Amino acid sequence: xxxxxxxxxxxxxxxxxxxxxxxxxxxxxxxxxxxxxxxxxxxxxxxxxxxxxxxxxxxxxxxxxxxxxxxxxxxxxxxxxxxxxxxxxxxxxxxxxxxxxxxxxxxxxxxxxxxxxxxxxxxxxxxxxxxxxxxxxxxxxxxxxxxxxxxxxxxxxxxxxxxxxxxxxxxxxxxxxxxxxxxxxxxxxxxxxxxxxxxxxxxxxxxxxxxxxxxxxxxxxxxxxxxxxxxxxxxxxxxxxxxxxxxxxxxxxxxxxxxxxxxxxxxxxxxxxxxxxxxxxxxxxxxxxxxxxxxxxxxxxxxxxxxxxxxxxxxxxxxx
Numbered sequence: 001x002x003x004x005x006x007x008x009x010x011x012x013x014x015x016x017x018x019x020x021x022x023x024x025x026x027x028x029x030x031x032x033x034x035x036x037x038x039x040x041x042x043x044x045x046x047x048x049x050x051x052x053x054x055x056x057x058x059x060x061x062x063x064x065x066x067x068x069x070x071x072x073x074x075x076x077x078x079x080x081x082x083x084x085x086x087x088x089x090x091x092x093x094x095x096x097x098x099x100x101x102x103x104x105x106x107x108x109x110x111x112x113x114x115x116x117x118x119x120x121x122x123x124x125x126x127x128x129x130x131x132x133x134x135x136x137x138x139x140x141x142x143x144x145x146x147x148x149x150x151x152x153x154x155x156x157x158x159x160x161x162x163x164x165x166x167x168x169x170x171x172x173x174x175x176x177x178x179x180x181x182x183x184x185x186x187x188x189x190x191x192x193x194x195x196x197x198x199x200x201x202x203x204x205x206x207x208x209x210x211x212x213x214x215x216x217x218x219x220x221x222x223x224x225x226x227x228x229x230x231x232x233x234x235x236x237x238x239x240x241x242x243x244x245x246x247x248x249x250x251x252x253x254x255x256x257x258x259x260x261x262x263x264x265x266x267x268x269x270x271x272x273x274x275x276x277x278x279x280x281x282x283x284x285x286x287x288x289x290x291x292x293x294x295x296x297x298x299x300x301x302x303x304x305x306x307x308x309x310x311x312x313x314x315x316x317x318x319x320x
Contacts, residue, residue, distance in 0.1 A: 023083055023261050027058040030251075031079075032088040033072025035065045035183030038155060039204035039285060040249055043119050044088040046281055047251075050272040051265075059086075065182045068158035069093040070106050077107035081254040083261035087112065089252045092158050095304045100158045100317045109301055110255060113262050116269035117250030117292030117300060119282055122222035123164040124229065126199050126206050126215050128191065136218040136238040139198065143174035151177040152198040153187040158317055160247030163308070164221050165200040166315040168235065168243040191215070202247070203228050203286020222246055228286040248290055250297050266294045 030048050034040045041063065048059040064072035073093045079085035087093075089112065098106040125136065133139040143150050154161035157180040169176060179196050181187040184205040191199045192214060199206075200221070207228055209215040217232045223244045225234055235243050251269060253262055270293060272278060279289050292300055 023264060024055050024057045026084065027060055028052075028055070028084050028086060029060050029062050029079075030086045030088060031062045031064055031072050031076040033064055033066075033069035033076075033090075033093055034155060035185055036063055037205065038184030039119075039121050039202040039247075039287065040088055040090060041183075042204050043121075043249060043282065043285060043287065046278065047118055047269070047272055050275060050278055051268055054268045054271060065156075067101065067104060068097055068156040068162075068180075070097050070101060070104060070158075073097070073107050074105060076252070077111040077254055079254050081113075081257040083253060083257050083265070085254060086115065086265070087252040087254075088249060090249050091160050091247055091304055091308075092156075092163070094252070094301055096163060096308050096312070096317075097158050099309060099312050109305075112252040113255055113257050114294045114297040114301070115251040115253055115262055115265045116273075116294065117248050117290045117297040118269060118273050119249045119285075119287045120290045121160070121202050121204070121247045121249065121285070121287040122220050122226050123161050123200050123245060123247065124203055124206060124220050124232065124286070125168075125218045125235070126191065126201060126210070127197060127218060128194065129213055129216050131197060131216065133198075133218065134216075136233075136235065136240065139218055140172050140174055140240070143169075143172075143176055147175045148177055150198060151179050151196050152200055153179045153181055153190055153196040154200050155184045155187055156180045156182060160245070161200040161202070162317060163311075163315075164243070164245040164247075166317060167245055167311060168200070168221055168240065170315050171243040172240045188215075207284075207286060226286050226288075227283050248292075248300060250290070250292065262294060269293075 052059040076087035219235045219238045221235045
């Protein structure tokens with residue numbers, strides 16, 4: 001019996017080695033759980049293109065937005081674990097959605113194998129250029145005088161921007177009304193159109209409007225100033241300390257995807273992230289390259305579980 005088990009394990013190991021050597025033999029699908037043109041989509045497409053070149057196979061983008069990323073996560077988690085379906089995960093989809101949407105069908109982190117975390121994105125507080133709030137202090141003063149009257153938009157309930165917005169309010173001692181969207185692009189469009197007065201979003205989707213003068217950035221809710229918006233103060237510099245947050249993003253595969261395939265993907269992703277062109281474009285998005293292999297990404301997820309389980313005791317996040 002022991003010989004049979006040993007033989008079976010040897011055969012399994014040989015099969016996985018063979019799989020890694022021939023993988024990939026057909027196009028790969030990357031599920032992105034948000035709408036096109038947001039930072040998750042833009043950065044995912046950028047890295048997928050470079051990864052495709054290294055793997056020698058096309059990577060097809062499949063946008064599946066909804067429920068703060070939970071729709072795409074559920075779809076990807078149930079895909080065949082053969083390395084041909086990957087998932088663009090975020091802090092929201094891999095950590096906080098399950099804490100917030102307790103009655104929804106949210107796949108746990110254990111339903112995925114971490115591949116590579118490649119981007120850390122700052123959140124920026126933006127208003128229209130003609131808004132009466134010239135500084136973050138102006139915004140806070142108005143919100144304190146008018147609790148709940150100001151609304152702010154984000155890419156969705158439970159998104160990193162939503163979490164940052166709620167943490168920011170808790171620290172600043174104000175209350176605004178959250179308006180969730182199905183991604184960054186519609187959030188910014190409604191901000192430009194005047195449907196909402198404030199947005200917590202990302203430089204990737206706001207930079208062009210900031211440069212053209214249609215939007216004004218009041219603060220970056222991050223630990224340091226970012227290269228793409230060097231003149232915009234951090235929230236701490238503007239008087240709100242303790243609200244620092246960000247949104248990391250990375251590639252995942254369904255659980256039980258062969259370890260050899262995950263290791264191959266992680267190795268190739270690491271090489272992609274050494275590309276100066278990729279690093280520059282990520283910086284242009286107002287983000288920071290992360291360089292987290294599968295083990296480092298697992299550690300980051302564990303740390304975030306601990307941090308946000310504490311934070312969410314003090315703030316209330318809506319559900320879709």
